[in-house]
Amino acid sequence: MKRAAIIGGGISGLATAALLAREGYEVDLFEARDEVGGRAGSWESQGFRFDTGPSWYLMPEVFEHFYRLLGTSAEEQLDLRLLDPGYAVVYEPTAPGAVGERIEIAADRESNVALFESLDPGAGTALESYLDSAGETYELAKERFLYSTFADLRPVFSREVVRRTGRLVRLLLEPLDRFVRSSFGDERIRRLLGYPAVFLGGSPFTVPSMYHLMSHLDLDDGVLYPQGGMYTIIESLERLAEDAGVRIHRGTPVTKIVTKPIGGGKPSVIGIRYRGRDGVEVVHAAGTVVATNDLHAAETGLLPEKLQSYPQRWWDRRQAGPGAVLVYLGVRGSLPELPHHTLFFVDDWKGNFDSIFGPNASIPDPASIYVCKPSATDPSVAPAGHENVFILVPVPPDPGIGRGGVGGAGSDLVERAADAAIAQVAAWAGIPDLAERVVVRRTLGPGDLEADLGAWMGSALGPAHTLRQSAFFRAKNVSSRLTGLYYAGGSTIPGIGLPMCLISAELVLKRVRGDVSAGPLPEPARA
Template sequence: MKEKILVLGSGFSSMASSCYLAKAGYDVTVLEKNSAIGGRARVFKKQGFKFDMGPTWYWMPDVFERFFNDFGKKPSDYYQLEKLSPAYEVVFDTLKSIVIPDNLSEICEVFEKEEKGSSKYLMEFINAAKSNYEVAIKDLVYRPGESITELITPVTIKRAHQFFRSISKQVRGNIKSQKLIQILEFPVLFLGAKPSDTPSFYNFMNYADFGLGTWHPKGGMFQVVRAMEDLAISLGVKIKTNSEANKIVVKNGTATGVMVNNEFLEADIVLSGADYHHTESLLDTSYRQYSEAYWDKRTFAPSSLLFYVGFDKKLKNVSHHTLFFDTVFDEHAQAIYDHPSWPVKPLFYGSFPSVTDASFAPEGKEAAVFLIPIAPGIEDEPKIRDYYFEQIIDRFEKLTGQEVRSNILFKESYCVKDFIDDYNSYKGNAYGLANTLRQTAFLRPKIKSKKVKNLYFTGQLTVPGPGVPPALISGKIAASLIKNNFNS
């Protein structure tokens, strides 16, 4: 008889692990508390508009290829990819921006125009980043984070100094233009920490950016969710929505099942892709590995204040991905990481998918997602959300040289309280646990429970870290550990 596995949550890591486990012959059921699958990568629709509620960036296409190749498939079997040109745009002042092309040679030209001599350093930097990418993404990040020895290889020993020098110092030691510095520091924000706290080894994110490019799955990121759902079902995975886990049942130190909607479902193995902290709250206290004090001392990636906005006209002077860097990043970062509070004048990001993909908005209209990174756990009230919406719309109008407020058909907001309500997210964080030096690899919460036999975890709070590609990798790691360790 096949061993039964219950997988909590239906985000990228949960869906990835369920596919690997079903392929290995297990009887897999995915339990999703919400009415739709995808976790943070759900879709919101209104008045003919649609919005990716969570991830909007498709980076590291090779990781997606590797995932589908493991099942004899490829992404193009499920969705169509388009390389964005330009990749994105960074706005610094009124009608003054730097547009990032879709290839490295043109990016060098952009850098050289901004700062003479910078392109030479950029090529050296990206070549080093590519080398780190080869080491990290093709090897290190697929390791389970059980021991420091996983990081000690002849290759990493030669790069040990990169773990003790920050991205910020590396970049600022060679580039003088504040605009170019911000562009080079931007990709590591996906790792959830300040560039000054992120080891320079993580410059492989810059290769993901400039080397591999920015892509868009036609129809949006939810098409990737649908692809994984189709693959999972074809492998025999059962998916149940509106199924909330109330308690993980443990007998004699072994997980035996889950109370779901107050009904007991038996299992040989329980794998949670839900929030790690929340998952442990479903256990009796004696079976929890990490205390409240432990979680409170971790450095979390930001939460977000998001606005999903429908405009009744096409917008000018924006790209599919547009970063608004017209304020001082260091002050905003301090409000996120050093003194958690609402920022005075935050940087923000705009996603305008209907610039590229007509499926996101009715003809002649524009779908927009505005995102402000904020500290997790701060006060979240409607009046605060409204205040920041007015601020960013004022700045958006000024920076892009157009009036848009009268063209807003609707806006919906999403913030800390929603992340907690919908995803049981610790303090309402949006991206998980930051990848700082003290929270890397074996220093992150473990995939295999140390206290409960046959209980495992996957996702952004364990290895390898935040982001969609790491989530796919985390699912594979968790499935491999289960296959190797079950009943051991």
């Protein structure tokens, strides 16, 4: 029987394991920590349950397709709710002591067009055209780019793609910020349409305008939320993987990818070596190994340099996405000032991104931050009479910023950034006693992401989606030095985010099948 070893129990590891098990492989998954989930983890304290990573449920059709590959559906696995408003945006106050201007993004296109028109006459009509373009680009990306391994470019560059070459070249070469500015004059709108670059690990000044497709996801399709939290996605994939026969080994870090020379040709993987809970290292034989942990950690930490497809010198020429200071708060009393998702935007828009990505990197203050209050939708994530609040502060990708802790016990830089973010939310949203009402507090910093998840440079997301780190320019999902070694996760194709990680699992299945098609696989996958 074909044997596969999966390194890492995040969403891409669980998804890859489930697909390969249905394909007829004997699959063992090795997770270094005691819980699966990776970046999409969960933490509980005093009746509060926090998602420690991703908190946006976008691209629902990608989730649905993946669940159908496994013979089920999103409806069967998750209790999804449409958020309305999808999120709010709060802009920096114009005067000391004032609250920030707030707008709300609705769950439907028509309402958002009306909102834009109210902000700037003519912007509603411009948004219609912008969203038409975003939707068309998104559909083209799904059909020709996102589900391709790029092992053969002929299916990718179909007649339809070639016919649009001129437009695609512009979208690849023109930064998102410039593309947005060509259609909208209002700075509030420009920031709203440019900020999705952060969720791609980049800046609107460097991310290609191809990614204006992101606006189709929230302004056209709306934002969903799975009751119980995003970790319920991980729990569902864990169940489905084990139901398919996957053996999950928790608390067993992989220490080496084991290889063997094959004649005078390319050497092959023959398994992995892992450290058990008793501290003893064991070799597990497998002819197929899929590294779904951070690609930098997998390549530079588990292979000798001569067998690395992506050695350190390759990474030295790449741009990391931002790091993050993450703040988890249990708050006494209600917070009607905050919906489920809120974005806080500073006036010094470019300066904010220069602080994160520029040559003189520092923690922005004030910063454009993201706040999630899932208790607005889900009473199960907080005790009665309390709110669950999560704050993300984008910071430079630098583990030297430090690690977080419980109750203010993190490094000085991390806790100061957390204090500043809490004070900013309190002032801009009009919650003056916010800090006094905090009953649970935990922080994480870039140092935690590096130490706990092996995250390259402490990045919260991985390699940024710049031009040279997108589509077929991104790291491939197969080793160029070893037969039988594959990759999945946010570091490789197609990129960052939970939906992309699900697609990356499907791309591994395509690789082992030798499938070079450009679109999604037929549903369901083999059982």
